[in-house]
Amino acid sequence: xxxxxxxxxxxxxxxxxxxxxxxxxxxxxxxxxxxxxxxxxxxxxxxxxxxxxxxxxxxxxxxxxxxxxxxxxxxxxxxxxxxxxxxxxxxxxxxxxxxxxxxxxxxxxxxxxxxxxxxxxxxxxxxxxxxxxxxxxxxxxxxxxxxxxxxxxxxxxxxxxxxxxxxxxxxxxxxxxxxxxxxxxxxxxxxxxxxxxxxxxxxxxxxxxxxxxxxxxxxxxxxxxxxxxxxxxxxxxxxxxxxxxxxxxxxxxxxxxxxxxxxxxxxxx
Amino acid sequence: xxxxxxxxxxxxxxxxxxxxxxxxxxxxxxxxxxxxxxxxxxxxxxxxxxxxxxxxxxxxxxxxxxxxxxxxxxxxxxxxxxxxxxxxxxxxxxxxxxxxxxxxxxxxxxxxxxxxxxxxxxxxxxxxxxxxxxxxxxxxxxxxxxxxxxxxxxxxxxxxxxxxxxxxxxxxxxxxxxxxxxxxxxxxxxxxxxxxxxxxxxxxxxxxxxxxxxxxxxxxxxxxxxxxxxxxxxxxxxxxxxxxxxxxxxxxxxxxxxxxxxxxxxxxxxxxxxxxxxxxxxxxxxxxxxxxxxxxxxxxxxxxxxxxxxxxxxxxxxxxxxxxxxxxxxxx
Numbered sequence: 097x098x099x100x101x102x103x104x105x106x107x108x109x110x111x112x113x114x115x116x117x118x119x120x121x122x123x124x125x126x127x128x129x130x131x132x133x134x135x136x137x138x139x140x141x142x143x144x145x146x147x148x149x150x151x152x153x154x155x156x157x158x159x160x161x162x163x164x165x166x167x168x169x170x171x172x173x174x175x176x177x178x179x180x181x182x183x184x185x186x187x188x189x190x191x192x193x194x195x196x197x198x199x200x201x202x203x204x205x206x207x208x209x210x211x212x213x214x215x216x217x218x219x220x221x222x223x224x225x226x227x228x229x230x231x232x233x234x235x236x237x238x239x240x241x242x243x244x245x246x247x248x249x250x251x252x253x254x255x256x257x258x259x260x261x262x263x264x265x266x267x268x269x270x271x272x273x274x275x276x277x278x279x280x281x282x283x284x285x286x287x288x289x290x291x292x293x294x295x296x297x298x299x300x301x302x303x304x305x306x307x308x309x310x311x312x313x314x315x316x317x318x319x320x321x322x323x324x325x326x327x328x329x330x331x332x333x334x335x336x337x338x339x340x341x342x343x344x345x346x347x348x349x350x351x352x353x354x355x356x357x358x359x360x361x362x363x364x365x
Numbered sequence: 366x367x368x369x370x371x372x373x374x375x376x377x378x379x380x381x382x383x384x385x386x387x388x389x390x391x392x393x394x395x396x397x398x399x400x401x402x403x404x405x406x407x408x409x410x411x412x413x414x415x416x417x418x419x420x421x422x423x424x425x426x427x428x429x430x431x432x433x434x435x436x437x438x439x440x441x442x443x444x445x446x447x448x449x450x451x452x453x454x455x456x457x458x459x460x461x462x463x464x465x466x467x468x469x470x471x472x473x474x475x476x477x478x479x480x481x482x483x484x485x486x487x488x489x490x491x492x493x494x495x496x497x498x499x500x501x502x503x504x505x506x507x508x509x510x511x512x513x514x515x516x517x518x519x520x521x522x523x524x525x526x527x528x529x530x531x532x533x534x535x536x537x538x539x540x541x542x543x544x545x546x547x548x549x550x551x552x553x554x555x556x557x558x559x560x561x562x563x564x565x566x567x568x569x570x571x572x573x574x575x576x577x578x579x580x581x582x583x584x585x586x587x588x589x590x591x592x593x594x595x596x597x598x599x600x601x602x603x604x605x606x607x608x609x610x611x612x613x614x615x616x617x618x619x620x621x622x623x624x625x626x627x628x629x630x631x632x633x634x635x636x637x638x639x640x641x642x643x644x645x646x647x648x649x650x651x652x653x654x655x656x657x658x659x660x661x662x663x664x665x666x667x668x669x670x671x672x673x674x675x676x677x678x679x680x681x682x683x684x685x686x687x688x689x690x691x692x693x694x695x696x697x
Contacts, residue, residue, distance in 0.1 A: 185369065185395050197395070197403050202368035202417035208393045243410035289413050296647050322643055329648030355655075362650035365566045365601045 097160040098287055100136040100168055101150055103230050106265035107169045108136050110273040125152055143213055143233025150237035161294035164246040164286045167234040170254035170268055174221035178259050181275045184249040186210035189232035196235035199244045201285050226251050246290055250279060298325055302334040310347040323354040330361055368417035369393045371403050376424045381475035385422050388512055404468045412645045414469035415456055425474040430483040433499055436694045439626050441530060442494035445487060449474050449515055450504035455536060456569035458651055459597050459632050464641030477518045488529045501534025510539040517542055524549040538572045538580040548588035553625045555592035556581050560607035563599045578618045590625040596693055597632035598677055600665055608677050612684055621685045630693025631673055633664035
């Protein structure tokens with residue numbers, strides 16, 4: 097599952113159009129667009145809004161095996177050209193001083209940059225740093241649900257000391273749209289990493305069926321989870337295995353049978 | 366592939382930091398205040414990081430040299446360890462470093478002089494005794510040698526302290542810098558080996574056994590003391606044949622009489638490390654084998670372990686003099 101978090105609709109529009117996401121009419125806390133294993137949420141301006149939207153959507157997708165995140169939006173800079181694109185490698189919250197380190201992959205083609213997240217708009221730009229109003233809230237929230245390797249923030253410069261895009265929303269969309277292929281490339285890399293992590297998780301259906309077969313204590317469930325994760329990652333047929341386990345008379349017997357199978361499977365490393 | 370460099374702002378001008386930055390000039394550099402900001406947060410995925418780790422250049426401010434755990438050592442009077450690096454460039458599935466830190470980034474400490482001062486201080490404190498300093502507990506001592514210049518600083522330092530001994534533990538073949546130095550009899554380079562099958566399945570990114578044997582031979586030829594570490598020995602269906610082949614390959618190239626020391630131990634992890642690694646690599650057969658908890662350590666059932674160690678020891682004794690053998694005692 098990949099979730100885009102944008103402050104404004106005009107920032108999200110290039111993504112919504114590119115991936116043909118559809119507006120969800122079931123939700124009214126935030127504007128939400130959905131697609132195949134992807135969603136885009138419009139948080140509103142500011143770090144609190146970004147944190148709230150990220151937490152809200154994480155709750156909506158609590159069953160997802162793993163979530164990858166991209167915060168996409170505009171930023172100010174001292175001297176960078178309008179339309180320059182960056183993958184943030186350091187986010188500093190101007191109020192608290194808290195620093196976060198999103199980790200774009202080694203294959204990222206976007207240049208990295210640090211970003212200072214402000215509570216209020218400012219034009220007091222410093223060299224070698226971007227300015228935005230959401231990234232620290234986004235990081236604060238998403239790092240509770242995913243790791244830094246699955247969390248990215250991509251910023252496009254909309255304002256500098258000479259030029260201001262300001263409230264020109266079509267212009268903002270156009271600045272972002274110019275880079276949509278690069279943004280898609282970045283997202284694809286992230287999706288691959290996320291799939292690797294998601295594939296390690298047990299499917300909720302098979303886990304439910306397994307744990308319904310007997311009464312398991314918490315300690316037994318921990319052991320069961322380790323065994324089941326291993327065996328499911330060995331490409332065994334879960335349905336067939338569940339049928340075979342149905343002959344076991346107790347939770348202890350089920351664990352014993354799975355342990356035996358694990359030992360046999362792992363003898364040859 | 367290394368993805369980026371983090372560097373503590375305070376040590377940016379340190380000559381070793383400058384040298385590292387020069388070497389890593391193609392990578393993006395992110396300035397940080399303290400390495401803990403990047404190395405310690407919980408929201409990191411070790412498995413993903415290991416694919417593209419970053420290099421963190423930092424200074425260590427305390428605990429440069431620590432007492433070695435009970436049972437660790439080669440019979441010296443006092444045993445200490447130190448780590449100029451945390452984490453390893455290799456990715457061995459049995460290694461406790463996978464569960465040791467939140468991060469898979471390679472943390473390089475550049476303030477060698479502070480490590481050196483403590484080594485001197487400890488050696489002076491135990492002046493009448495043989496004091497061993499082990500490197501390679503939290504990293505591979507030589508793997509990053511072209512970047513770190515570790516041997517260039519620490520070997521002459523140990524050579525200058527009469528009662529100090531140094532063990533460099535490695536799976537690397539980076540011996541070029543050592544070959545440029547005068548051999549020091551109190552410095553032992555200990556090469557770790559697993560059999561060919563375990564190597565191919567579990568030691569990702571580690572140089573081949575043949576290349577490591579070659580590196581050992583070149584060090585011995587140059588007059589350096591070299592050790593062998595068969596730790597951990599990993600169980601698999603054909604471990605006996607594989608271990609015999611490994612010994613034959615080593616001792617067809619290496620004169621056993623010239624070895625400083627040989628040690629042997631079976632696969633084991635603390636319960637906490639084991640929990641972490643099984644969460645990171647749930648599909649790994651090594652962790653799905655028949656293992657037991659014994660005094661907080663997860664390892665093979667005692668009978669299997671005894672059988673493995675007895676077999677391997679017996680094979681080893683066909684090649685080496687008994688006095689150079691140091692079993693890894695961890696049962697307490």
